[in-house]
Structures are given as C-alpha cells and as structure tokens.
Amino acid sequence: MYLLKSIIYFPLTEMVIFGIIYICLLAYILRSSKRYIIVIPGIGMLLSFIALSLVQGSVTYYRCTGQVFAFFVAFVGMLLCYIVEKSNRRHLKRVVQLILVWLCIVQSVNLNYWLTLNHLRSEEEEKVIYDIGSELRQNHDMSKPIVFCGFYGLSSEIIELASIPKKDVRWKVYSYVYSKLHEEDYSSVYNGSRRKLPQTNINSVISWALGDQKDMQALLAKQGFSIKITEDSQIWDEVFEKLYYGRVSAYPDKEYIEEEKEYIAVYIAN
Numbered sequence: 001m002y003l004l005k006s007i008i009y010f011p012l013t014e015m016v017i018f019g020i021i022y023i024c025l026l027a028y029i030l031r032s033s034k035r036y037i038i039v040i041p042g043i044g045m046l047l048s049f050i051a052l053s054l055v056q057g058s059v060t061y062y063r064c065t066g067q068v069f070a071f072f073v074a075f076v077g078m079l080l081c082y083i084v085e086k087s088n089r090r091h092l093k094r095v096v097q098l099i100l101v102w103l104c105i106v107q108s109v110n111l112n113y114w115l116t117l118n119h120l121r122s123e124e125e126e127k128v129i130y131d132i133g134s135e136l137r138q139n140h141d142m143s144k145p146i147v148f149c150g151f152y153g154l155s156s157e158i159i160e161l162a163s164i165p166k167k168d169v170r171w172k173v174y175s176y177v178y179s180k181l182h183e184e185d186y187s188s189v190y191n192g193s194r195r196k197l198p199q200t201n202i203n204s205v206i207s208w209a210l211g212d213q214k215d216m217q218a219l220l221a222k223q224g225f226s227i228k229i230t231e232d233s234q235i236w237d238e239v240f241e242k243l244y245y246g247r248v249s250a251y252p253d254k255e256y257i258e259e260e261k262e263y264i265a266v267y268i269a270n
Contacts (some may be wrong), residue, residue, distance in 0.1 A: 002049075002140030004181070006176045008164045009197045010110050014103070015069050018076045019046070025079055038079065045072040117202055121158050125206050126223065128152065132251065132266060140259050145230035148216045149239045150250055150268035152206035160199045162202040163195035171195065210268065230263055 007011040026039050027069060048068050084096050136142060164171045175190040196202075209215035213229040220227055230236075242248045242258075242265070249255045250269035258265045 004174065004178060008168075008170045008178070010106070011069060012075060014107075018073045022046075022072075022076045022078060025076070025083065028083070032137065042072065042075055043078070045075065106140075114198070114201060117158070117161055120161075121154060121202055124155060124158060125152070128206060128251070129219050130223050132257075132268075133220050133223050133227075136227065136264070136266075137225060137259055140257060140264055142227060144226045144259070144262070144264050146237055146264045146266060147230050147232075148210055148213060148237050148266045148268065149236065149243050150210060152204045152210070152268050154202070154204050154249075158202065159196060162197060164197060166190070166195065206268070233261075235263055239267075243267050243269060 002012055003016060006016040022042050026042070029035060029039055045068050060100050068232070080096060081100070084093050087093075136146070164174075175186055178184070178194075179186040179189045206216075206219070213231055217227055217229045243250060248258055248265075248267050250267035256267050258267070
C-alpha cells in the first residue's frame with residue numbers, strides 16, 4: 001500500500017526514496033567499514049513501520065506509523081551527509097547539499113499547504129456548529145436534552161483540494177497499477193473516490209463527533225452554546241430510524257431540528 005500510494009502522495013514518495021537510499025548506504029557501510037552500530041537505528045525505524053500492522057493483523061493508517069517518517073528521513077539524510085563529507089568528492093558534496101536544500105523547501109511548501117487546508121476545513125465546520133447552535137438557541141427549548149444523528153461531509157471544494165487532480169499523470173499511473181494489482185477495471189479506479197491523499201487528515205470533525213453525543217456537546221460549548229444531551233439508546237434508535245428511512249429533513253435543509261415532548265433531535269446529512 002505504501003509503495004503504491006507513494007506514486008501520488010509526497011510524504012510517502014519521500015519515504016520510499018529515502019528507504020532505497022538507506023538500503024544502498026547500508027550495503028556500502030557494511031561492506032566498507034563493518035560499523036554496524038551506525039545503521040541499527042535506521043533498521044529499527046524501518047521495522048517500526050510494519051510492527052503495529054503485524055500485531056494488529058491489518059494495514060495501519062499513516063498516522064500510526066507516520067510519526068517515524070520524519071525521523072527516518074532525517075536519519076538517512078544525516079547518514080548520507082556524513083558519508084559524503086568524509087569523501088574527497090567536492091562536486092558530490094555540492095550536489096547533495098543542493099538536493100537537501102531543495103527538499104527542505106518542498107517539505108515546507110507541502111506542510112504549509114496541508115496546514116492551511118486543515119484551517120479552511122476547521123472554519124467550514126465551525127460555521128456549521130454555529131448555525132446549529134444559533135438555531136437551537138433562537139427557536140427551541142434549550143432545557144430539553146438534545147440528540148444528534150447523521151453524517152457531515154466536507155464541501156467538494158475542500159475534498160478536491162485534498163485530492164490529486166484526475167488529469168495528473170501520476171493519478172493515471174496509480175490507477176493503472178492499482179487496477180492491475182487488484183484486478184479491477186481501470187476506469188472504475190480512475191473515476192473512483194481514492195484520489196483523496198491524506199487518510200486521517202482533512203477529515204470531518206463533526207462526523208467524528210457524531211459518534212459520541214458528548215463530543216458534539218463539546219463542539220457547541222466551544223462556540224458558546226451550552227446544551228444538555230441524552231444518551232438514551234432507545235431515543236437514539238428512534239432518531240436514527242427516522243433519518244435512515246428519510247422521514248425527516250437534515251442539515252443543511254430547513255427544519256433539520258425536530259422538537260419532541262421529551263427531547264430535541266438534530267439531523268445532519270449533507
């Protein structure tokens with residue numbers, strides 16, 4: 001999965017390239033100096049990528065192993081600089097220095113892009129929470145317990161910015177390789193929903209919070225809205241059934257809040 005995704009996702013591209021460099025450096029060091037202690041930290045980092053997957057018995061998200069990416073890349077970069085510095089090849093030193101400077105610039109641009117996009121995602125969801133809180137405060141009895149139900153999908157603009165463009169050559173290559181490896185139709189992969197690059201970043205906090213009423217309560221509290229919630233499973237099942245069978249309106253449509261005698265239901269499904 002990591003090798004395949006490295007075709008389109010820069011952090012993994014960088015990781016795979018530095019992994020190849022490390023293997024080359026490993027062979028060189030073991031052949032020339034026999035100083036095993038230098039390469040042991042890198043081996044440990046590489047093993048950490050798959051250790052959690054082996055324990056769990058399944059492929060883990062990048063967030064579970066991605067913390068090691070930066071340390072591994074930095075370690076390999078340091079090792080490369082150390083070996084090149086000891087050599088007498090002045091031109092090689094300059095080339096390596098230029099590549100590392102260029103890489104730092106690309107990393108900075110990439111990191112700032114995702115931070116900015118995540119900020120836009122946060123602002124979008126803050127507005128949704130504020131809209132819901134304002135509607136509850138103005139038109140409903142806030143003394144009643146509230147139950148939230150549904151799913152919030154980020155705007156298509158945000159999702160598209162977090163995805164690789166369909167016309168990008170890398171996406172065409174990825175779709176072709178993926179379709180061959182998994183024996184799927186190329187067009188279904190190419191036109192599918194796998195273009196979003198990060199797995200756990202640029203995801204909806206509201207959708208995550210809808211899994212626990214207390215989290216929705218906390219999000220509204222941050223916007224200055226104090227509410228009571230109910231965790232009565234019978235009420236939640238009743239509310240979910242109405243949403244599932246399309247018997248009610250849901251945010252952002254009008255009348256997405258339904259007030260009953262004992263509780264208030266807020267339906268979110270965009």
